[in-house]
Amino acid sequence: MKACTWLGGGNFEFGDVPDPAVGPDDVLIRIGTVGVCGTDVHITQGLFPSTPPKILGHEASGEIVDVGRNVSRDRIGESVVLNHSTSCGECESCLDWTVSRCERNTQVAAFFAELASVPDQSAIPVPDGLDVEIASITEPASCCLSGVSRLQIDDGAIGLVIGGGIMGLMTAAFLKTHGVKTVAISEPVGFRRDFAAQLGVDVVHDPAESNLEDFVAELTKGRGLHIAAEAVGKPELVAKCVELVRPRGQVLMIGVSPQGSPLPVDLYDMQYREVVLQSAFGRGDVFNRTPGELMKLNLDGVISARYALEEVPQAIKDSGEGKGVKLVIKPNG
Ligand SMILES: [Zn+2]
Ligand SMILES: [Zn+2]
Structure with missing residues (x-):
């Protein structure tokens, strides 16, 4: 062969x-x-x-x-x-x-x-x-589904996925099919945002148009996200997810950061707000x-x-x- x-x-x-x-x-x-x-x-x-x-x-x-x-x-x-x-x-x-x-x-x-x-x-x-x-x-897709399956999804939940590559898109799609009421995605490439909408994502964010903090504040009336998934693989974006969730919000790590990466967060803040860090690697x-x-x-x-x-x-x-x-x-x- x-x-x-x-x-x-x-x-x-x-x-x-x-x-x-x-x-x-x-x-x-x-x-x-x-x-x-x-x-x-x-x-x-x-x-x-x-x-x-x-x-x-x-x-x-x-x-x-x-x-x-x-x-x-x-x-x-x-x-x-x-x-x-x-x-x-x-x-x-x-x-x-x-x-x-x-x-x-x-x-x-x-x-x-x-x-x-x-x-x-x-x-x-x-x-x-x-x-x-x-x-x-x-x-x-199974890697994304595995991650979504590990979350606690409450009624009325608002979720955001950072990154609209295939992993981010599938994560967002499964958040929607698993009961997250409002699913948003932040992605700079237009055709990926369009595809997200095709998959049922409710709101798309273009980082060239506005900053993510303002977008999330508006989306959540200043309360923060229930779920923030990182699907790029950058430690600073995982840290951003920690900042963007509400008290007891859940951060889901889907993207894979380089080996040896520290998580650049204020641990006091993360603990005070009782943020949950969830992750999935593989199927x-x-x-x-x-x-x-x-x-x-x-x-x-x-x-x-x-x-x-x-x-x-x-x-x-x-x-x-x-x-x-x-x-x-x-x-x-
Ligand atoms: Zn693969
Ligand atoms: Zn075995």
């Missing part, structure tokens, strides 16, 4: 590699769509730990084309979205933390390729009515139910550009420059 192998830094090699082995409990996937993730960008910039050479890509959907001997042949032909780790349901992480941090994970994601072999349990059916290409955003326990949650949203146009498999380096570069909402690779054309 063809694959795009990361060699370190910004270097990739496109070419033939052996087809993946299909073990007895595995399914073989013809990858239809695989998203370019901020993590892929950070890996090539040295900001996220990873050791080359390896095939990157962990946000895929496609079709089952073969199965191992322990898997029902009825699955052949199924449209699926791929989880990228397994869970045993028995280890301490599975029991006390989350299945997506299973200590006995047996899977590696390598989806910038024509084919992938994954354990049967990691191939989740795409529900009828959800476009299989759009279903490729399940992985990033938590919600991956399998995320496709169903995506069906509640109008996601037309979420995929801004499609690239061939040999264009992975360009797609990663474009993604790093903030082009589009979601950029995807089409390994099989």
